[in-house]
Amino acid sequence: MFGKIRPQGSGPGIADSWHGGDDGENPLGPGAEGGALPVHTKQIGLWALLVTISMLFAGFTSAYLARRAAGEWTPIPLPRVLWLNTLILLASSATMEVARRTLRSWNLRALKRWLGITMVLGLAFLRGQFVAWKSLEQQGIFLPTNPHGSFFYLLTAVHGLHVLGGLIALGVVWFRAWRERYTPYHPAIGLCATYWHFMDLLWVYLFVLLFIL
Amino acid sequence: MHHVHEENHEAPQSFLRRYIFSTDHKVIGIQYYLTALFMMLVAGLLAILIRIQLAWPQTPQPWLHKILPGLYDPNGIMRPEYYPMLFTMHGTLMVFFVLSTAPVSGFGNFLIPLQIGARDMAFPFLNMMSYWTFFVGCLVMLASFFVAGGAAASGWTAYPPLSALPESIPGSQWGQTLWIIGMVFFIASFTMGGLNFVTTVLNLRTRGMSMFRLPLTIWAMFCVSILGLLSFPALTAGVIMLLFDRHFGTSFFVPSGVVIADKLMPHQGGSPLLWQHLFWFLGHPEVYILMLPAMGFASDIISVFARKPIFSYRAMVFAILVISVLSFLVWGHHMFVSGMSPYLGMAFAVFTLLIAVPSAIKVFNWLATLWRAKIHFTTPMLFALGIVSLFISGGLSGIWLGQAPIDIQVHDTYFVVAHFHLIMAGAALFGVFAATYYWFPKMFGRMMNETLGKLHFWLTFVTYYLTFFPMHFLGLRGMMRRIYDPTQYDLFKPLQPINELISHSAFLLGAAQLIFVFNFVWSIFRGKKAGPNPWRANTLEWTTESPAPHGNWRGPLPVVYRGPYEYSVPGVAEDYIPQNVAPAEVKTVGARG
Ligand code: HEM
Ligand SMILES: [Cu+2]
Numbered sequence: 001m002f003g004k005i006r007p008q009g010s011g012p013g014i015a016d017s018w019h020g021g022d023d024g025e026n027p028l029g030p031g032a033e034g035g036a037l038p039v040h041t042k043q044i045g046l047w048a049l050l051v052t053i054s055m056l057f058a059g060f061t062s063a064y065l066a067r068r069a070a071g072e073w074t075p076i077p078l079p080r081v082l083w084l085n086t087l088i089l090l091a092s093s094a095t096m097e098v099a100r101r102t103l104r105s106w107n108l109r110a111l112k113r114w115l116g117i118t119m120v121l122g123l124a125f126l127r128g129q130f131v132a133w134k135s136l137e138q139q140g141i142f143l144p145t146n147p148h149g150s151f152f153y154l155l156t157a158v159h160g161l162h163v164l165g166g167l168i169a170l171g172v173v174w175f176r177a178w179r180e181r182y183t184p185y186h187p188a189i190g191l192c193a194t195y196w197h198f199m200d201l202l203w204v205y206l207f208v209l210l211f212i213l
Numbered sequence: 214m215h216h217v218h219e220e221n222h223e224a225p226q227s228f229l230r231r232y233i234f235s236t237d238h239k240v241i242g243i244q245y246y247l248t249a250l251f252m253m254l255v256a257g258l259l260a261i262l263i264r265i266q267l268a269w270p271q272t273p274q275p276w277l278h279k280i281l282p283g284l285y286d287p288n289g290i291m292r293p294e295y296y297p298m299l300f301t302m303h304g305t306l307m308v309f310f311v312l313s314t315a316p317v318s319g320f321g322n323f324l325i326p327l328q329i330g331a332r333d334m335a336f337p338f339l340n341m342m343s344y345w346t347f348f349v350g351c352l353v354m355l356a357s358f359f360v361a362g363g364a365a366a367s368g369w370t371a372y373p374p375l376s377a378l379p380e381s382i383p384g385s386q387w388g389q390t391l392w393i394i395g396m397v398f399f400i401a402s403f404t405m406g407g408l409n410f411v412t413t414v415l416n417l418r419t420r421g422m423s424m425f426r427l428p429l430t431i432w433a434m435f436c437v438s439i440l441g442l443l444s445f446p447a448l449t450a451g452v453i454m455l456l457f458d459r460h461f462g463t464s465f466f467v468p469s470g471v472v473i474a475d476k477l478m479p480h481q482g483g484s485p486l487l488w489q490h491l492f493w494f495l496g497h498p499e500v501y502i503l504m505l506p507a508m509g510f511a512s513d514i515i516s517v518f519a520r521k522p523i524f525s526y527r528a529m530v531f532a533i534l535v536i537s538v539l540s541f542l543v544w545g546h547h548m549f550v551s552g553m554s555p556y557l558g559m560a561f562a563v564f565t566l567l568i569a570v571p572s573a574i575k576v577f578n579w580l581a582t583l584w585r586a587k588i589h590f591t592t593p594m595l596f597a598l599g600i601v602s603l604f605i606s607g608g609l610s611g612i613w614l615g616q617a618p619i620d621i622q623v624h625d626t627y628f629v630v631a632h633f634h635l636i637m638a639g640a641a642l643f644g645v646f647a648a649t650y651y652w653f654p655k656m657f658g659r660m661m662n663e664t665l666g667k668l669h670f671w672l673t674f675v676t677y678y679l680t681f682f683p684m685h686f687l688g689l690r691g692m693m694r695r696i697y698d699p700t701q702y703d704l705f706k707p708l709q710p711i712n713e714l715i716s717h718s719a720f721l722l723g724a725a726q727l728i729f730v731f732n733f734v735w736s737i738f739r740g741k742k743a744g745p746n747p748w749r750a751n752t753l754e755w756t757t758e759s760p761a762p763h764g765n766w767r768g769p770l771p772v773v774y775r776g777p778y779e780y781s782v783p784g785v786a787e788d789y790i791p792q793n794v795a796p797a798e799v800k801t802v803g804a805r806g
Contacts, residue, residue: 028416029335036416041335045412052404052442059450059494063465063487072482144462147482154457 029187040187043194050198053162057202060158061209064151076149078211079135085128086207092121093200100193104184108177111189115174118196122167129156148210155206163199166192224763234345236337237763241344242323243656249315252351256306257723259299266291266299268709268716270698283363296697297366298384302358304369305392308499309399310351312641316506317441318347318406320648321434323656325410327754328428330419330771332764335412343405350398357391365392368695370492373466373485377458380473390459393452400445410438419753421773425530426792428752428777429523432530433509436537437502444498444541451491458483486551493544500637501540504604505533507644508575511600513777514651515579517750518594519586520788522778524578532571532578539568549617550624558617565615572608576601591748592666596647599674600640606678607636610685625695628688634681646673646729653733654747658760659740665732672725679718683711751791752777 029041037044067073099114133153136142141149173188182189225231232240262284265274273289284295322340326333334340357364366384367376371392379386414427414435427435454465458480466488467480516523523529545553545561553561579601588594610632614620623629646669653661692705699705699712746755753773757766771793779790786800 032416036418039416041412041416044415045336045339045408048408048411048442049404052407052446055443056446056449059447059491063450063454063491066487066490067465067484070482070484143457144464144479147464150457150463150465154454154463158453 040190042187042191046191046194050195053198053202056158057155057206060151060155064155064209067147067151073148074146076136076141076146076152077139079132081128081131081135082207082211085125085132086204088121088128089125089200089203092118092125093197095121096193096196100189103182103186103189106184108180108182111182112174112177115170115177119167119170119174122163122170122196126160126163126167129160132156152210155210159199159203159206162202166195166199169195234341236333236341238322238326238334238337238340239656239761239765241340242319242321244344245322245347246315246319248348248351249311249319252306252310252314255355256303256311257726259303259306261720261723262291263296263299263303264716264719266296266697267699268713270700291697293697294383295363295366297368297382297695298363298388300695301366301368301371301384301392302354302364305365305396306354307638308369308503309396310347310354312503312638312645313403313499314347315645316510316641316648317434317437317502318343318403320430320506320510320645320652321410321437322406323652324430324754325413325434326417327655327757327761327765328431328752329414329417329422330753330766330773331413331417332766332770334409335417336409339405340409343402343409346398346405347402350395350402353391353395353398357388357395360387360391362386362388364388370496371452371455371488372492373455373458373483373488374468374471374478377455377467377480378471378473378478379459380476380478390456393456393459396452397449400449403441403445407438407441410434411442414438419770419773422753422792425527426773426776428509429512429526429529429533430506430509432533433505436533437505440498440502440505440537440540444495447491448495451488451495455488486548489548489551490544493547494541496547497544498537498540500633501536503637503641505536507600507640507647508533508604510644510648510651511579511597513752514593514597514647515582515601516778516780517651517748518589518591518597519582520589520780521582521586522780524581526776526778528574529578532574535571536568539564539571543568546615546617546620549620555617562615562617566612569608569612569615572604576605576608591650592661592663592670593647593651593748595667595670595674596643596650599643599670600647602674603635603639603643603677606682607632607634607639611636623688625693626688627684627692627694630694631681631684631688634684639677639681642677643673646670649733651748652754653736653740654743654759655754656760657737657740658743659736660743660747661736661740662732665728669725669728669732672728673722676718676722676725680715680722683715687711746791749787749789751779751789753792756791756793 028036028039032041095114095118099111099118102110102114133156136149136152143150143153169192173192176182176188224237225235231237235241235244262277265277271290274285274291275289277291278285278287278289283292285291322334325331354364362383362385364384365371365376365388366382367373367389371389375381376385376389379389414431418424418427454463457463458465458467462479464480464483466485467478467483468485469481471478471480512523512529542564543561545557546565549558549561610628614623614629614632650661650666653659687708690705690708692699692708700709743759745758747759748755753771754761756771772795773792774795775790775792777792781788782790784801786802790799
């Protein structure tokens with residue numbers, strides 16, 4: 001699998017094909033050579049994406065902290081279902097990790113199974129967040145009612161959309177796994193796992209920020 | 214099992230895949246560039262309307278009523294509630310859709326793979342998506358002129374409560390909502406671009422192209438992408454909250470007790486200042502997103518036409534890095550009058566003035582590069598020198614503004630308008646022109662006409678200064694920015710001749726751009742054919758044919774042996790050594806062959 005990696009810094013004269021073949025051949029991704037970092041190109045792109053998502057939530061966080069410090073702040077009650085949601089999302093990270101490892105042993109069947117479980121857990125998490133919204137509404141806390149509530153709806157909505165994006169990506173990977181497109185060094189599963197764990201951590205962070213700090 | 218990307222090896226044949234839904238970075242770069250030029254036309258026409266109004270506020274313009282009956286009443290007087298729409302959309306379009314887009318998304322896309330020796334961007338499909346997302350953003354912004362109430366009217370900075378309450382001004386109805394949506398598309402597109410740029414520069418450099426052999430243009434693009442990825446999310450957060458305030462009744466930014474037309478607004482306890490912090494956390498890095506590419510172009514072009522290495526390449530790189538870091542620590546200088554604690558204001562002022570240090574290093578190095586050089590005054594060189602000139606004249610007023618006691622006097626006056634038009638708008642605009650004249654041969658395979666180019670430069674240069682320099686005096690005399698009719702104040706009546714002068718030169722400035730448009734179109738078809746390297750330059754884009762083929766180099770990728778600025782090396786026969794020339798191949802003086 002690593003047969004086609006090129007020596008670095010070697011002189012001219014090595015004929016190079018367009019991009020050095022497909023993803024499976026160059027473990028750093030198409031075209032990565034010369035001064036490339038020892039990381040898959042797509043992984044770098046994903047990290048950059050996670051950095052900018054982090055900045056988005058940093059922006060929300062500073063707004064939240066500033067608003068809370070400004071006074072007139074009545075905390076909303078913690079919807080109980082959030083504990084369950086948190087557990088579900090943590091569990092989904094674990095199953096995602098299992099899925100990732102199954103691929104290492106070329107076990108596509110297990111990969112499909114564990115990806116499926118991860119997706120079901122992800123959907124359950126989203127459903128649970130929705131239940132949390134409903135329970136607040138039943139207590140008369142709507143989006144505009146209270147600053148804490150506004151931030152809760154806002155942050156869960158934005159986070160939920162990002163989880164949804166991750167679910168779509170997982171769906172694509174799952175679909176492709178059916179078509180037996182994966183080899184142990186294919187980057188897609190690793191990328192999904194990184195993103196998924198990040199969403200998981202992000203939720204834990206938001207939970208702590210909104211209800212514990 | 215191996216899925217081979219056959220389609221990568223040959224250029225796509227159908228017109229649609231080749232020129233419209235293309236994944237080739239060069240096509241995408243040119244698409245971005247041309248779209249930005251079109252948006253520049255729209256934003257420029259808005260500026261002309263602003264200048265007509267400011268020079269002759271009470272003079273009826275019946276012909277304008279005929280063309281724009283919504284904007285002018287039947288007597289030919291501009292409807293006052295729509296004046297804010299003009300400066301808002303002028304600023305928004307120019308800052309984001311023109312002067313961020315053309316240099317970064319346009320030339321950045323075009324140049325990064327060519328200058329680092331790559332076949333394309335890291336994620337070509339994402340790149341295509343990024344352009345079409347931008348395109349939708351443009352359509353949304355343009356559509357906003359036609360909704361009830363007109364386009365947004367709360368300034369390019371969109372301060373609430375004006376931007377948060379639809380009742381506050383006609384433009385705050387659907388126009389503001391579309392403004393938010395358009396900005397979301399813009400940010401999404403810029404983010405996709407940024408991910409691509411960062412990854413490509415990190416991982417797709419050709420053999421031998423170490424980070425410290427990158428042309429300064431690439432360093433600028435790299436840092437600008439990082440700035441964008443780190444700072445735009447703050448605005449994203451802000452516009453999402455603004456959208457919630459507008460449509461879902463939340464009170465993130467709207468304080469208690471706002472009364473509009475005798476009606477008490479239901480919002481409670483929000484903070485307009487919070488928006489200002491979020492906006493300027495993006496806003497200040499954003500001005501460097503416009504400035505740094507122009508600095509990169511200026512460095513590359515000055516070195517080529519001075520036929521000298523750029524003075525102290527490493528200092529130039531470190532200056533870019535220091536500016537980038539500092540640009541995150543100074544946003545408070547836009548808020549000195551917001552009632553912030555004087556100690557905090559002091560901290561912001563100190564960081565602001567610190568930026569003058571790396572800025573001065575850059576200026577010094579450009580001047581040192583020019584020192585005793587045999588300068589070739591081509592059109593791109595003239596525009597590059599224009600960048601330096603504008604950066605100096607705009608930077609000096611920045612040093613004034615950076616000090617809270619002075620800024621509190623001139624904040625929100627035409628002094629600020631003068632400052633940022635010289636430095637940000639001017640330098641970025643001249644950067645676009647410099648880059649166009651310089652890289653046109655690589656884009657279209659032909660040269661632009663030099664005579665027309667020089668005429669364009671001198672007219673633009675002179676009228677640009679005539680338009681924006683006098684604004685300093687207006688500002689020092691107290692004339693506020695964003696004002697519909699200065700003659701309403703006795704105090705400003707004596708300033709009217711200055712306002713008229715400014716307007717006249719602004720019209721000339723606009724007219725001079727017709728020369729550019731003509732030259733551009735004419736040269737695409739009739740310009741002198743360009744060889745691979747018409748400027749005898751060192752960077753890698755000049756080692757392939759003009760225009761560069763799909764995949765950029767027909768044979769193997771070039772291998773890099775040296776930095777980008779080896780001009781007039783003593784003892785060497787030619788006065789330039791392209792980056793891909795191996796040490797053994799360098800011809801020395803006296804050697805034959
Ligand atoms: C030595 C460097 C600079 C300093 C000390 C400086 C300082 C300042 C200060 C204090 C203001 C706020 C003025 C006010 O609103 O009262 C300001 C406004 C502005 N500056 Fe600069 N500046 C510098 C360079 C730049 C550069 C390089 C750019 C862009 C390329 C730029 C673009 C702007 C813009 C766009 C505004 C106005 C924003 C608005 O209110 O609409 N400045 N500058
Ligand atoms: Cu600033």
